Amino acid sequence: xxxxxxxxAIVIALGAGLLLSVMLxxxxxxxxGLRPHAVKAGLDSHDLSDLTALAQYGPVSGIxxxxxxxxxRNGLTGWFxxxxxxxxxxxFNVNGQLDPxxxxxxxxxxxxxxxxxxxxxxxxxxxxxxxxxxxxxxxxCTRSKMDIRxxxxxxxxxxxxxxxxxxxxxxxxxxxANPLMIRDNVRLxxxxxAYYRTITLPIIWQSQDRRPHFGISxxxxxxxxxxxxxxxxxxxxxxxxxxxxxxxxFSDAEPHLLPLVRENKTVLITGIRFARLSxxxxxxxxARADCDAVEVSQLRTxxxxxxxxxILQDALAGEQPLPDTNMxxxxxxxxxxxxxxxxxxxxxxxxxxxxxWYDARATAPLK
Numbered sequence: 001x002x003x004x005x006x007x008x009a010i011v012i013a014l015g016a017g018l019l020l021s022v023m024l025x026x027x028x029x030x031x032x033g034l035r036p037h038a039v040k041a042g043l044d045s046h047d048l049s050d051l052t053a054l055a056q057y058g059p060v061s062g063i064x065x066x067x068x069x070x071x072x073r074n075g076l077t078g079w080f081x082x083x084x085x086x087x088x089x090x091x092f093n094v095n096g097q098l099d100p101x102x103x104x105x106x107x108x109x110x111x112x113x114x115x116x117x118x119x120x121x122x123x124x125x126x127x128x129x130x131x132x133x134x135x136x137x138x139x140x141c142t143r144s145k146m147d148i149r150x151x152x153x154x155x156x157x158x159x160x161x162x163x164x165x166x167x168x169x170x171x172x173x174x175x176x177a178n179p180l181m182i183r184d185n186v187r188l189x190x191x192x193x194a195y196y197r198t199i200t201l202p203i204i205w206q207s208q209d210r211r212p213h214f215g216i217s218x219x220x221x222x223x224x225x226x227x228x229x230x231x232x233x234x235x236x237x238x239x240x241x242x243x244x245x246x247x248x249x250f251s252d253a254e255p256h257l258l259p260l261v262r263e264n265k266t267v268l269i270t271g272i273r274f275a276r277l278s279x280x281x282x283x284x285x286x287a288r289a290d291c292d293a294v295e296v297s298q299l300r301t302x303x304x305x306x307x308x309x310x311i312l313q314d315a316l317a318g319e320q321p322l323p324d325t326n327m328x329x330x331x332x333x334x335x336x337x338x339x340x341x342x343x344x345x346x347x348x349x350x351x352x353x354x355x356x357w358y359d360a361r362a363t364a365p366l367k
Contacts, residue, residue, distance in 0.1 A: 058129030167194030
Protein backbone atom coordinates (compact mmCIF):
# COMPACT_ATOMS: atom_id res chain seq x y z
CA UNK A 1 0.00 0.00 0.00
CA UNK A 2 2.82 2.39 0.96
CA UNK A 3 4.61 1.54 -2.27
CA UNK A 4 1.48 2.34 -4.27
CA UNK A 5 1.08 5.66 -2.49
CA UNK A 6 4.74 6.49 -3.06
CA UNK A 7 4.40 5.73 -6.77
CA UNK A 8 1.22 7.81 -6.92
CA ALA A 9 2.98 10.75 -5.23
CA ILE A 10 5.86 10.50 -7.68
CA VAL A 11 3.44 10.49 -10.62
CA ILE A 12 1.67 13.57 -9.19
CA ALA A 13 5.01 15.37 -8.76
CA LEU A 14 6.11 14.48 -12.26
CA GLY A 15 2.77 15.62 -13.63
CA ALA A 16 2.98 18.91 -11.74
CA GLY A 17 6.51 19.44 -12.98
CA LEU A 18 5.46 18.71 -16.54
CA LEU A 19 2.50 21.09 -16.22
CA LEU A 20 4.75 23.81 -14.84
CA SER A 21 7.21 23.31 -17.69
CA VAL A 22 4.41 23.62 -20.23
CA MET A 23 3.12 26.77 -18.54
CA LEU A 24 6.57 28.32 -18.53
CA UNK A 25 7.12 27.39 -22.16
CA UNK A 26 3.76 28.54 -23.50
CA UNK A 27 2.93 31.17 -20.91
CA UNK A 28 5.86 33.08 -22.36
CA UNK A 29 7.91 35.73 -20.68
CA UNK A 30 4.76 37.46 -19.40
CA UNK A 31 3.59 34.29 -17.61
CA UNK A 32 -0.03 34.76 -18.72
CA GLY A 33 0.12 38.48 -18.06
CA LEU A 34 1.02 38.12 -14.39
CA ARG A 35 4.59 39.42 -14.83
CA PRO A 36 4.39 42.86 -16.47
CA HIS A 37 8.14 43.33 -16.90
CA ALA A 38 9.29 39.89 -17.98
CA VAL A 39 11.40 40.40 -21.09
CA LYS A 40 13.74 38.53 -23.36
CA ALA A 41 17.47 38.50 -22.87
CA GLY A 42 19.90 40.26 -25.18
CA LEU A 43 17.95 43.49 -25.69
CA ASP A 44 19.84 46.61 -26.75
CA SER A 45 20.37 49.04 -23.88
CA HIS A 46 19.83 52.81 -24.18
CA ASP A 47 19.51 55.72 -21.82
CA LEU A 48 17.03 58.53 -22.26
CA SER A 49 19.67 60.86 -23.68
CA ASP A 50 19.92 58.49 -26.67
CA LEU A 51 16.23 59.08 -27.28
CA THR A 52 16.11 62.83 -26.72
CA ALA A 53 19.18 63.28 -28.95
CA LEU A 54 17.01 62.29 -31.91
CA ALA A 55 14.80 65.38 -31.53
CA GLN A 56 14.66 67.54 -34.63
CA TYR A 57 11.94 70.11 -33.82
CA GLY A 58 12.97 71.98 -30.72
CA PRO A 59 13.50 70.77 -27.15
CA VAL A 60 11.85 67.67 -25.72
CA SER A 61 9.33 68.48 -22.99
CA GLY A 62 8.94 65.04 -21.47
CA ILE A 63 8.93 61.28 -21.89
CA UNK A 64 5.65 59.47 -22.48
CA UNK A 65 5.43 55.71 -22.05
CA UNK A 66 2.54 53.31 -22.42
CA UNK A 67 2.12 49.72 -21.28
CA UNK A 68 -1.19 48.01 -22.02
CA UNK A 69 -0.66 45.67 -19.06
CA UNK A 70 -1.46 48.51 -16.64
CA UNK A 71 -4.60 49.73 -18.38
CA UNK A 72 -7.62 49.24 -16.12
CA ARG A 73 -5.56 48.02 -13.15
CA ASN A 74 -5.92 50.02 -9.93
CA GLY A 75 -7.44 52.90 -11.85
CA LEU A 76 -4.44 53.28 -14.15
CA THR A 77 -4.73 54.16 -17.83
CA GLY A 78 -1.47 52.58 -19.02
CA TRP A 79 0.02 56.01 -19.79
CA PHE A 80 2.96 57.42 -17.81
CA UNK A 81 4.61 60.84 -17.92
CA UNK A 82 8.19 61.63 -16.97
CA UNK A 83 9.14 65.35 -16.93
CA UNK A 84 12.31 65.96 -18.88
CA UNK A 85 14.10 67.47 -15.87
CA UNK A 86 13.70 64.15 -14.04
CA UNK A 87 14.89 61.97 -16.89
CA UNK A 88 18.60 61.70 -16.13
CA UNK A 89 20.50 58.43 -15.80
CA UNK A 90 17.53 56.24 -16.66
CA UNK A 91 17.94 53.26 -18.98
CA PHE A 92 15.57 51.21 -21.07
CA ASN A 93 16.07 48.21 -23.34
CA VAL A 94 14.56 47.47 -26.72
CA ASN A 95 14.99 44.90 -29.43
CA GLY A 96 16.94 46.86 -32.03
CA GLN A 97 18.36 50.33 -32.41
CA LEU A 98 16.48 53.59 -32.10
CA ASP A 99 15.44 55.11 -35.40
CA PRO A 100 14.67 58.84 -35.69
CA UNK A 101 12.43 58.42 -38.71
CA UNK A 102 10.96 55.01 -37.95
CA UNK A 103 9.61 54.91 -41.48
CA UNK A 104 11.15 51.52 -42.20
CA UNK A 105 9.75 49.95 -39.06
CA UNK A 106 6.67 51.70 -37.72
CA UNK A 107 5.60 54.54 -39.96
CA UNK A 108 4.78 57.84 -38.26
CA UNK A 109 2.58 56.77 -35.30
CA UNK A 110 3.18 54.03 -32.75
CA UNK A 111 2.09 50.54 -33.68
CA UNK A 112 -1.54 49.70 -33.07
CA UNK A 113 -1.98 46.30 -31.50
CA UNK A 114 -4.89 43.87 -31.47
CA UNK A 115 -7.37 46.41 -32.76
CA UNK A 116 -7.33 48.39 -29.51
CA UNK A 117 -6.28 51.66 -31.13
CA UNK A 118 -3.40 51.90 -28.66
CA UNK A 119 0.20 50.69 -28.77
CA UNK A 120 0.92 47.60 -26.68
CA UNK A 121 4.15 48.97 -25.26
CA UNK A 122 5.78 52.26 -26.14
CA UNK A 123 8.31 54.87 -25.14
CA UNK A 124 8.62 58.24 -26.85
CA UNK A 125 10.02 61.71 -26.41
CA UNK A 126 7.54 64.52 -26.90
CA UNK A 127 8.52 67.43 -29.15
CA UNK A 128 5.85 70.12 -28.64
CA UNK A 129 7.29 72.38 -31.36
CA UNK A 130 6.74 69.73 -34.01
CA UNK A 131 3.88 71.01 -36.18
CA UNK A 132 3.03 67.75 -37.85
CA UNK A 133 2.44 64.22 -36.64
CA UNK A 134 5.57 62.32 -35.81
CA UNK A 135 6.82 59.60 -33.51
CA UNK A 136 10.16 59.87 -31.75
CA UNK A 137 10.70 56.61 -29.89
CA UNK A 138 9.98 52.90 -30.14
CA UNK A 139 6.89 50.76 -29.83
CA UNK A 140 6.23 47.04 -29.99
CA CYS A 141 3.33 44.63 -30.06
CA THR A 142 5.56 41.93 -28.54
CA ARG A 143 5.80 42.86 -24.88
CA SER A 144 8.93 40.84 -24.21
CA LYS A 145 10.94 42.91 -26.74
CA MET A 146 10.87 46.08 -24.67
CA ASP A 147 11.93 46.73 -21.07
CA ILE A 148 10.84 50.14 -19.75
CA ARG A 149 10.33 49.20 -16.12
CA UNK A 150 12.77 51.84 -14.78
CA UNK A 151 11.09 54.54 -16.86
CA UNK A 152 7.65 53.58 -15.58
CA UNK A 153 8.89 53.41 -11.99
CA UNK A 154 10.22 56.97 -12.24
CA UNK A 155 7.15 58.29 -14.06
CA UNK A 156 3.76 59.48 -12.84
CA UNK A 157 0.54 57.77 -14.03
CA UNK A 158 -1.12 60.01 -16.59
CA UNK A 159 -4.35 60.63 -18.44
CA UNK A 160 -4.25 61.10 -22.21
CA UNK A 161 -6.63 63.73 -23.62
CA UNK A 162 -7.61 64.52 -27.20
CA UNK A 163 -9.39 67.81 -27.58
CA UNK A 164 -9.51 71.05 -29.58
CA UNK A 165 -8.16 74.38 -28.36
CA UNK A 166 -8.30 77.90 -29.67
CA UNK A 167 -5.16 79.92 -30.25
CA UNK A 168 -5.64 81.68 -26.90
CA UNK A 169 -6.20 78.40 -25.06
CA UNK A 170 -3.03 76.92 -26.53
CA UNK A 171 -0.99 79.93 -25.44
CA UNK A 172 -2.49 79.70 -21.96
CA UNK A 173 -1.72 75.99 -21.82
CA UNK A 174 1.93 76.55 -22.73
CA UNK A 175 2.23 79.41 -20.25
CA UNK A 176 1.30 77.10 -17.36
CA ALA A 177 4.82 75.60 -17.40
CA ASN A 178 3.61 72.63 -15.39
CA PRO A 179 5.97 69.66 -15.89
CA LEU A 180 3.09 67.25 -15.14
CA MET A 181 1.07 68.65 -18.05
CA ILE A 182 2.61 68.36 -21.50
CA ARG A 183 1.11 68.61 -24.94
CA ASP A 184 2.03 66.78 -28.08
CA ASN A 185 2.63 68.36 -31.47
CA VAL A 186 -0.18 70.53 -32.85
CA ARG A 187 -0.79 70.59 -36.56
CA LEU A 188 0.05 74.00 -38.04
CA UNK A 189 1.28 75.23 -34.65
CA UNK A 190 3.10 77.39 -33.71
CA UNK A 191 1.42 80.01 -35.89
CA UNK A 192 0.40 83.64 -35.36
CA UNK A 193 -2.97 83.10 -37.01
CA ALA A 194 -5.79 82.91 -34.45
CA TYR A 195 -8.80 83.60 -36.72
CA TYR A 196 -9.98 82.52 -40.14
CA ARG A 197 -12.69 83.13 -42.69
CA THR A 198 -13.40 81.79 -46.16
CA ILE A 199 -14.65 84.07 -48.93
CA THR A 200 -16.41 81.98 -51.57
CA LEU A 201 -17.12 83.13 -55.11
CA PRO A 202 -20.11 81.80 -57.07
CA ILE A 203 -19.57 78.85 -59.41
CA ILE A 204 -18.19 79.84 -62.79
CA TRP A 205 -18.12 77.99 -66.11
CA GLN A 206 -16.90 78.14 -69.66
CA SER A 207 -17.34 76.20 -72.89
CA GLN A 208 -15.16 73.17 -73.44
CA ASP A 209 -15.49 73.55 -77.19
CA ARG A 210 -14.06 77.01 -77.76
CA ARG A 211 -11.51 79.18 -76.00
CA PRO A 212 -13.28 82.14 -74.37
CA HIS A 213 -12.04 85.71 -74.54
CA PHE A 214 -11.94 85.68 -70.72
CA GLY A 215 -12.29 82.32 -68.99
CA ILE A 216 -11.67 80.35 -65.82
CA SER A 217 -7.88 80.45 -66.10
CA UNK A 218 -7.92 84.22 -66.55
CA UNK A 219 -10.10 84.74 -63.48
CA UNK A 220 -7.92 82.37 -61.51
CA UNK A 221 -4.84 84.40 -62.41
CA UNK A 222 -6.55 87.63 -61.33
CA UNK A 223 -7.67 86.04 -58.05
CA UNK A 224 -4.16 84.73 -57.37
CA UNK A 225 -2.67 88.18 -57.91
CA UNK A 226 -5.30 89.73 -55.64
CA UNK A 227 -4.51 87.20 -52.88
CA UNK A 228 -0.81 88.03 -53.14
CA UNK A 229 -1.62 91.74 -52.92
CA UNK A 230 -3.84 91.28 -49.84
CA UNK A 231 -1.44 88.95 -48.04
CA UNK A 232 0.55 90.48 -45.15
CA UNK A 233 2.67 87.66 -43.77
CA UNK A 234 2.28 87.16 -40.03
CA UNK A 235 -0.64 89.60 -39.86
CA UNK A 236 -3.25 88.69 -42.47
CA UNK A 237 -2.51 85.63 -44.58
CA UNK A 238 -4.55 85.25 -47.77
CA UNK A 239 -4.42 82.40 -50.24
CA UNK A 240 -6.60 81.49 -53.19
CA UNK A 241 -7.82 77.98 -53.91
CA UNK A 242 -9.90 76.48 -56.71
CA UNK A 243 -12.30 73.54 -56.83
CA UNK A 244 -13.16 72.03 -60.19
CA UNK A 245 -15.68 69.41 -61.24
CA UNK A 246 -14.23 66.96 -63.74
CA UNK A 247 -15.92 64.59 -66.21
CA UNK A 248 -16.26 60.99 -64.98
CA UNK A 249 -15.50 57.76 -66.79
CA PHE A 250 -18.44 55.39 -67.24
CA SER A 251 -18.54 51.92 -68.73
CA ASP A 252 -21.05 52.86 -71.40
CA ALA A 253 -20.46 56.59 -71.77
CA GLU A 254 -17.92 58.97 -73.24
CA PRO A 255 -15.23 60.24 -70.84
CA HIS A 256 -16.12 63.91 -71.44
CA LEU A 257 -19.58 63.59 -69.88
CA LEU A 258 -20.13 65.33 -66.56
CA PRO A 259 -22.72 64.16 -63.99
CA LEU A 260 -25.17 66.79 -62.73
CA VAL A 261 -28.16 66.51 -60.41
CA ARG A 262 -31.31 68.03 -61.95
CA GLU A 263 -34.69 67.75 -60.22
CA ASN A 264 -33.42 64.99 -57.91
CA LYS A 265 -32.15 62.97 -60.85
CA THR A 266 -28.53 62.55 -62.00
CA VAL A 267 -27.98 63.24 -65.70
CA LEU A 268 -24.92 63.68 -67.89
CA ILE A 269 -24.01 66.88 -69.70
CA THR A 270 -21.13 67.79 -71.98
CA GLY A 271 -19.33 70.73 -73.52
CA ILE A 272 -18.93 72.71 -70.30
CA ARG A 273 -16.41 73.17 -67.49
CA PHE A 274 -17.26 74.26 -63.91
CA ALA A 275 -15.07 75.70 -61.15
CA ARG A 276 -15.35 77.62 -57.89
CA LEU A 277 -12.73 79.99 -56.46
CA SER A 278 -12.40 80.87 -52.79
CA UNK A 279 -10.07 82.87 -50.56
CA UNK A 280 -8.89 81.52 -47.22
CA UNK A 281 -8.06 84.40 -44.88
CA UNK A 282 -6.02 83.79 -41.71
CA UNK A 283 -5.50 86.55 -39.16
CA UNK A 284 -3.26 87.13 -36.17
CA UNK A 285 -4.79 87.47 -32.70
CA UNK A 286 -4.57 91.28 -32.85
CA ALA A 287 -5.84 91.54 -36.43
CA ARG A 288 -9.42 90.29 -36.35
CA ALA A 289 -10.79 93.59 -37.64
CA ASP A 290 -8.33 93.48 -40.54
CA CYS A 291 -9.43 89.91 -41.22
CA ASP A 292 -13.08 90.97 -41.54
CA ALA A 293 -12.08 93.93 -43.70
CA VAL A 294 -10.66 91.76 -46.49
CA GLU A 295 -13.01 91.83 -49.48
CA VAL A 296 -12.76 90.83 -53.12
CA SER A 297 -15.69 92.67 -54.70
CA GLN A 298 -13.32 94.08 -57.34
CA LEU A 299 -13.66 90.69 -59.08
CA ARG A 300 -17.44 91.08 -59.51
CA THR A 301 -17.34 92.15 -63.17
CA UNK A 302 -14.94 89.34 -64.11
CA UNK A 303 -17.08 86.78 -62.28
CA UNK A 304 -20.14 87.80 -64.27
CA UNK A 305 -18.12 87.56 -67.49
CA UNK A 306 -17.38 83.87 -66.79
CA UNK A 307 -21.03 83.00 -66.09
CA UNK A 308 -22.43 83.11 -69.64
CA UNK A 309 -26.00 81.82 -69.33
CA UNK A 310 -26.14 80.81 -73.01
CA ILE A 311 -23.26 78.35 -72.55
CA LEU A 312 -24.98 76.88 -69.48
CA GLN A 313 -28.36 76.50 -71.19
CA ASP A 314 -26.78 74.85 -74.24
CA ALA A 315 -25.06 72.27 -72.00
CA LEU A 316 -28.25 71.57 -70.04
CA ALA A 317 -30.28 71.18 -73.22
CA GLY A 318 -28.04 68.28 -74.29
CA GLU A 319 -28.45 66.23 -71.12
CA GLN A 320 -28.22 62.45 -71.38
CA PRO A 321 -29.47 59.77 -68.97
CA LEU A 322 -27.04 58.09 -66.59
CA PRO A 323 -26.17 54.70 -68.15
CA ASP A 324 -26.30 52.91 -64.79
CA THR A 325 -28.51 54.37 -62.06
CA ASN A 326 -26.73 52.20 -59.46
CA MET A 327 -23.41 53.98 -59.97
CA UNK A 328 -21.96 55.53 -56.82
CA UNK A 329 -21.09 59.15 -57.58
CA UNK A 330 -19.48 61.55 -55.11
CA UNK A 331 -19.13 65.33 -55.13
CA UNK A 332 -21.62 65.72 -57.94
CA UNK A 333 -22.66 69.26 -58.83
CA UNK A 334 -26.33 70.23 -58.34
CA UNK A 335 -28.08 72.52 -60.79
CA UNK A 336 -29.34 74.61 -57.85
CA UNK A 337 -25.70 75.37 -56.96
CA UNK A 338 -25.37 77.27 -60.22
CA UNK A 339 -28.11 79.75 -59.41
CA UNK A 340 -26.30 81.63 -56.64
CA UNK A 341 -24.35 84.65 -57.85
CA UNK A 342 -23.43 86.20 -54.51
CA UNK A 343 -19.92 86.42 -53.08
CA UNK A 344 -20.21 84.73 -49.68
CA UNK A 345 -18.05 86.57 -47.14
CA UNK A 346 -18.88 85.57 -43.53
CA UNK A 347 -17.13 87.21 -40.59
CA UNK A 348 -14.09 85.57 -39.02
CA UNK A 349 -14.15 82.77 -36.46
CA UNK A 350 -11.61 81.49 -33.98
CA UNK A 351 -9.47 78.67 -35.29
CA UNK A 352 -9.53 75.44 -33.31
CA UNK A 353 -6.49 73.18 -33.20
CA UNK A 354 -6.59 69.44 -32.52
CA UNK A 355 -4.42 68.79 -29.48
CA UNK A 356 -3.27 65.68 -27.64
CA TRP A 357 -2.03 66.34 -24.13
CA TYR A 358 -1.09 64.36 -21.04
CA ASP A 359 -2.01 65.12 -17.46
CA ALA A 360 -0.16 63.51 -14.54
CA ARG A 361 -1.42 65.86 -11.83
CA ALA A 362 -3.12 64.53 -8.72
CA THR A 363 -5.86 67.15 -9.12
CA ALA A 364 -8.80 67.00 -11.53
CA PRO A 365 -8.05 67.23 -15.27
CA LEU A 366 -7.96 70.63 -16.96
CA LYS A 367 -11.38 71.71 -18.18
